[in-house]
Amino acid sequence: MHQIELRNIALEYASTENHVTALQDVSFSVEASEFLCVVGQSGCGKTTMLNIVAGFLKPTKGEILIGGKAVTGKGLDRGVVFQDFAQLFPWRTAQRNVEFGLEMKGISKEERAEIALRFLKLVNLEKFARSYPHELSGGMQQRVAIARALAYNPAVLLMDEPFAALDALTREEMQRFLVDVWRETKKTVIYVTHNVAEAVYLADRIIVFSPHPGTVKAQVKIALPRPRDTLSVEFLNYQKEVVYHIVERK
Amino acid sequence: MNRSRTRAALGALCSVGLACLIWEGFARSGLFAPALAPSLTLIVSALGRMVLSGAMLWHALYTLYRVLFGFVLASAVGVFIGILMGRFRRVERFFVPLVSVLMPIPSLAWVPVFILWFGLGNAATIALVFYAATFPAIFNTWTGVRSVNRLWIRSAEAMGADERALFQKVVLPGSLPFVIAGLRQAFARAWIAVVGGEMIAATNWGLGWVIFDSKEFLNTDVMMASLAVIGIIGFTFERLIFQTIEQRTVSRWGMVKTVRG
Numbered sequence: 340m341h342q343i344e345l346r347n348i349a350l351e352y353a354s355t356e357n358h359v360t361a362l363q364d365v366s367f368s369v370e371a372s373e374f375l376c377v378v379g380q381s382g383c384g385k386t387t388m389l390n391i392v393a394g395f396l397k398p399t400k401g402e403i404l405i406g407g408k409a410v411t412g413k414g415l416d417r418g419v420v421f422q423d424f425a426q427l428f429p430w431r432t433a434q435r436n437v438e439f440g441l442e443m444k445g446i447s448k449e450e451r452a453e454i455a456l457r458f459l460k461l462v463n464l465e466k467f468a469r470s471y472p473h474e475l476s477g478g479m480q481q482r483v484a485i486a487r488a489l490a491y492n493p494a495v496l497l498m499d500e501p502f503a504a505l506d507a508l509t510r511e512e513m514q515r516f517l518v519d520v521w522r523e524t525k526k527t528v529i530y531v532t533h534n535v536a537e538a539v540y541l542a543d544r545i546i547v548f549s550p551h552p553g554t555v556k557a558q559v560k561i562a563l564p565r566p567r568d569t570l571s572v573e574f575l576n577y578q579k580e581v582v583y584h585i586v587e588r589k
Numbered sequence: 590m591n592r593s594r595t596r597a598a599l600g601a602l603c604s605v606g607l608a609c610l611i612w613e614g615f616a617r618s619g620l621f622a623p624a625l626a627p628s629l630t631l632i633v634s635a636l637g638r639m640v641l642s643g644a645m646l647w648h649a650l651y652t653l654y655r656v657l658f659g660f661v662l663a664s665a666v667g668v669f670i671g672i673l674m675g676r677f678r679r680v681e682r683f684f685v686p687l688v689s690v691l692m693p694i695p696s697l698a699w700v701p702v703f704i705l706w707f708g709l710g711n712a713a714t715i716a717l718v719f720y721a722a723t724f725p726a727i728f729n730t731w732t733g734v735r736s737v738n739r740l741w742i743r744s745a746e747a748m749g750a751d752e753r754a755l756f757q758k759v760v761l762p763g764s765l766p767f768v769i770a771g772l773r774q775a776f777a778r779a780w781i782a783v784v785g786g787e788m789i790a791a792t793n794w795g796l797g798w799v800i801f802d803s804k805e806f807l808n809t810d811v812m813m814a815s816l817a818v819i820g821i822i823g824f825t826f827e828r829l830i831f832q833t834i835e836q837r838t839v840s841r842w843g844m845v846k847t848v849r850g
């Protein structure tokens with residue numbers, strides 16, 4: 340059984356002037372504990388797809404199965420990390436941000452604090468538990484967001500370009516770090532990016548979207564051991580292959 | 590922190606000192622008769638006399654009672670309506686035209702109406718304060734709720750927040766910068782309204798009443814002394830209450846910049 344399965348998903352944005360078919364007939368599946376990256380040009384519907392899986396948007400057609408069951412809305416089985424640093428609650432300290440999902444689950448105060456600190460430790464931020472988001476750097480804020488999405492223990496982690504707004508050095512560090520966290524927690528991950536090198540570095544498998552309307556164009560399995568050497572010939576060959584799928588005309 | 594405080598205090602001292610000098614120059618210029626433009630010494634001695642006799646305290650207390658009564662009521666009602674407007678389309682559609690029409694009417698224009706309804710005394714002035722303060726509170730809260738970052742809502746929903754948790758833990762703190770700004774503006778309006786209202790609708794007590802009453806006997810020193818007290822109280826509220834609240838909350842959270850000076 341697949342952990343996540345999208346069946347013939349279509350989505351149309353209908354505003355008064357024009358209809359945009361953002362997704363058409365999108366089908367793919369993700370295995371448990373798999374790291375799946377979705378790449379494609381800007382505007383090809385990656386964010387739209389992720390928002391559908393997260394339950395923020397209802398597909399016009401098709402269905403989504405998680406753990407074999409059809410889902411329609413949001414759920415605690417999926418954690419979400421966005422691109423924007425502003426996703427953290429500015430009025431809560433790092434620790435209280437991480438505690439939010441646990442609070443919603445009705446977990447006691449002591450237990451909450453303990454779990455939150457454990458996840459802050461996982462992202463190397465236990466020293467900043469009492470800092471407010473604006474006192475942290477962009478990379479630190481994204482790490483808090485990851486800790487927050489992991490803390491209430493969803494089986495699936497959905498990430499939409501979480502490191503896109505970071506500088507190159509921090510981004511590389513965060514990628515290494517994310518692989519470590521993923522191996523430790525064994526989450527199923529769908530990770531959206533338009534950075535091909537990032538996708539090849541992170542993914543077990545890459546799905547390439549093509550635009551207008553957004554649909555799955557190709558799949559590339561990355562059979563490289565981790566940690567990956569970004570300068571090796573194999574790595575670069577994978578990169579070339581993915582880029583080829585992205586730019587190739589239909 | 591300490592140094593910038595000292596600097597702010599020095600700055601305040603300079604500007605107040607300058608204002609006093611200009612006043613003194615004006616008073617001695619002979620532009621108006623001395624009885625109409627009293628010198629600083631006269632004003633200060635009038636102030637001292639009234640403070641010592643306890644009269645000033647009572648006037649100030651009456652005014653504070655009226656302004657706080659009206660302001661607190663207006664804040665509660667205003668924030669409540671503002672939040673409902675921001676969350677529910679129907680409430681918004683109902684209140685927007687009402688607020689848009691009532692807000693531009695100067696509160697003082699209502700004084701005669703309120704006197705007819707409530708008679709002379711506390712009730713008319715409090716109603717006036719309430720009227721003046723409600724609309725800024727409504728308007729700013731409404732704006733604040735609408736401006737709450739959508740990502741906060743989505744994150745909270747993804748983490749299982751229901752409508753109530755969303756409201757208490759996200760919408761309310763998320764709109765706080767606007768709510769505080771609204772209450773600040775509401776207080777400023779309330780303060781203007783209370784003094785204006787007292788001039789016409791109050792009997793025997795209140796800072797506004799003293800000023801108006803002094804006109805009959807040409808007690809310009811008492812008038813000026815009361816004006817000074819009005820300024821000082823208004824300033825104290827702005828500084829001690831609103832600025833402190835802001836520093837402990839939205840500034841601490843990095844949601845607004847701290848203002849100094």
Ligand SMILES: Nc1ncnc2c1ncn2[C@@H]1O[C@H](COP(=O)(O)OP(=O)(O)OP(=O)(O)O)[C@@H](O)[C@H]1O
Nearest residue numbers: 352354359361380381382383384385386387388533
């Ligand atoms: N709220 C919306 N209303 C109308 N059309 C939209 C909306 N959001 C996205 N679209 C359209 O849907 C298409 C897919 O958008 P989407 O944001 O999913 O792309 P993306 O792959 O995430 O792009 P990027 O890499 O730039 O983030 C685009 O053509 C866009 O114009």
Ligand SMILES: [Mg+2]
Nearest residue numbers: 385386387499
């Ligand atoms: Mg996107």
